[in-house]
Amino acid sequence: MLFLVLEQRPGGWWRVLDITVGAVASLVLLFRYRAPVATGLVLAVAGAFCATAGVANYVALFAVARSRRIEQAFVVALADVAGGLVFWLLYPDNSVLSLTVLVNTAIALAVVAWGALQQRQQDLVAVYRDRAARIERERELRAEQIQMAERARIARDMHDSVAHYISLIALYAGGLAVAGDDAKNVGTTAATIRTTAISALDELRTVIGMLRDGTVVTPQDSEHEHTVAGLIDAARQAGQLIVARLDLADDGDEHMYRVVQEGLTNARKHAPGALVTVHVRREGGAALITISNPIEDVESVLPGTGAGLNGLAERIATVGGVAEHEVVDRGENTHEFRLSARVPLR
Template identity: 70%
Template sequence: MQLHVIDSRQDWRSWQSRGRQALQVLAAFAGGLAMLFLVLEQRPGGWWRIIDIAVGALACIALLFRRRAPITIGLILAVAAAFCATAGVANYVALFAVARHRRLEQAIMVALVDIVGSLGFWLLYPANSALSLTIVVNTAIALAVVAWGALQKTQQDLVVVYRDRAARIVRERELRAEQIQMAERARIARDMHDSVAHYISLIALYAGGLEVAGENAKNVSHTAATIRTTATSALSELRTVIGMLRDGTLVVPEETSRQRTVENLVDQARQAGQIVVAHLDRGVVQEKTAATDEVYRIVQEGLTNARKHAPGAMVTVNVHLDEADVVIAISNPVGDSAAILPGSGAGLVGLAERVSAIGGVLEHEIIDHGDGKIEFRLQGRVPA
């Protein structure tokens, strides 16, 4: 239905354009006849009058092609107007088309040909007016037509420039909005990546404990329930990632803000069998501040990396307030044991960008204490 309406509008505009062109041709021919019979005192007679009218009619019909070849039509009609009175009005319409669609220099050139043609017409019919009056009138008309056409061309060019500028502004605005949207999606995806890696590492730790214990494992049902709960949380976070990357839909994870605390992270790690020694400033980890989410992410990444790359190692977590900043330090020894989960290294990179965006600093290093004691340390400082 909408396509049919668009086609109807285009057909209507096409008919309007054809109607305007027909009216212009008829008006030019009517003006030429008026000049022949009403204006001129000395006019052609006999067969030459019929030839004059026929040439004027053809000149007016030639106006239909003035937009395709304005200079050619303008020069032809200038020559025709030098001999035929009925081509005089069509001649200036063609001159206007040259000024409207071509450069000003070209329009002035055609206007000079028109003025010379008017002198030729005066030589054929000198009784109509004095030579000086003929030159002045035709020069004034030619310059006025050129100026009017040039003004129309300038206005059209300005409209095109403004239209292009408006379209460019709209495109830039859409591009900026898309970039902001993509940046937000990437930020949320990084956050969800950290959460999913955290839960998957917990599941791997629980499952490893069951595998080692075998049939002698105690509280198998409790451990299985914990694995199920952790897997549900991981799926919830993963659903959020997929929704954001696929169509921008934000699915709120089931985990509440009350659960997203540093203390809860430490408790989850200990329940999964990870050895964690935590020194937490209660005022920092329990109070909701601008740095709460970043502190949570740093501790989460540190515990997750320890479970991936140093299974069974003791992890030390320190969170305290240092003047106006919250300082986070997470360390664990690095042994020769293989990582239980692969890592891409993107977690620390993305987290460093996020911390840097709020004016904080995140660094990590491997420290060799000698005697084969190697320690991985993750340190962060974020504004409180």
């Protein structure tokens, strides 16, 4: 079509000029993404006088529609249609006016629609990429939070276990100190202290390994059965006075075990030598645990951080239970510390 148009125009140097302008217009397209509107308007003017520039101006229009607002694209499209009218005024023999207007308008609208569609697709791709990146960041953050929560849980377990072992060691050592040279089972007690200390060191080693490389390992009590009954037997062997009423077998329930462990450890730390009462029973679909012991207005023999009971309450709350502690006034200047928990049964 361009060839036919050129055939109807003056030849010689004018035809060479037309082709030269068309070549320059193609080179101007290199700036269509840096300054698309200006490039489109300049090429619309060039297309109004030179036939070979009549392709480059629509390429520039597509760049405007693809990267700028639709209003700016319509302005450039109107300039291209106006340029087509100017070209018809210069060379009316090419075609009739109505066909010129119809063809140029249809091409301009099609190019604008195509470019706007491309821009919309680019925006959607950018939104999807941003959403995917955000989802990935949220997934990584959620995984990190889960890992941190798991580490905190394991650290809380280690705190309970280590405090349990250390209080047992103190109880055994206190028995040896009271008995002195008259103790009949000094060797057995010393061996028990050694075994308990080794268990405490194993627990500490597990904690350090977890904090160092993030390895999460659930500790296992290898010396005694990991049950409430085994826990009470171990405490009794160490010399702690315990009256237990176990109306419900725990079958290794970790949460019931931790409640009783914390109660016995607190009694050894804050009320050494006191009689501890442990009662475990079922109520509906939950286990009710009550641990109580008399207390006096004396400082604890063993130091404590106060985090054990708070950590226990958080642990039980995660499974839908509740753990509470209180000091009950028994009158005559006597008080009782009571730890109670309701643990849902699995």
